[in-house]
Amino acid sequence: MSIQFRFLLGISLSITLTGCFSNNRHQGEKLYAQKCASCHGEQGQGLGRLIPPIAGSDYLTDHRAELPCLLRNGQNEVIVVNGVGYHNVMPGNKSLSPAQVTNLLNYIESHWGNEAAPRTISDVQAQLDKCH
Known part of the structure; x- marks a missing residue:
């Protein structure tokens, strides 16, 4: 394999791999904007006593292991976030x-x-895998 061919192959592979990774680079931000921001706010501020904030939320740290299931299955029980009770269905x-x-x-x-x-x-x- 010639040096030129290896060089071109390396550049081609680099461009291809960069494209693969860049598609998901900001996926979390895009998903938040699409699926969460309409309720929790663009800056995670929530909506008064109706929808809990995500910004600076003690709930996120106190219930870290439960959050994947909460996103997947939603919730309809009272939750307390930063000392305030919220009872809306997510x-x-x-x-x-x-x-x-x-x-x-x-x-x-x-x-x-x-x-x-x-x-x-x-x-x-x-x-x-542990979600009900």
Whole structure:
């Protein structure tokens, strides 16, 4: 294999791989905008006493292991966020893949004052496997 061919192959592979990864690079942010922001707000601020905030939310840290199931199945019980009780139904989304759930949670948990450790797809998959 000539040096020129290897060089061109390397550049071609690099461009291809970059394209693959760039498609999901901002997936969490896009999913939040599409599926969450209409209720929880563009900056995760929530809506008064109707919809809980995600920004600076103690619920995210206190219920970290439950969040993948909450996104997948929704919830209809009273929850307490930052000392305020909320009792509105949150629809789930069973069509989200484990990778999408991971990217969405990694986005939410690293913005608006939230500082959780990043999740891996395998961790999220294990938590999703435990959902009822």
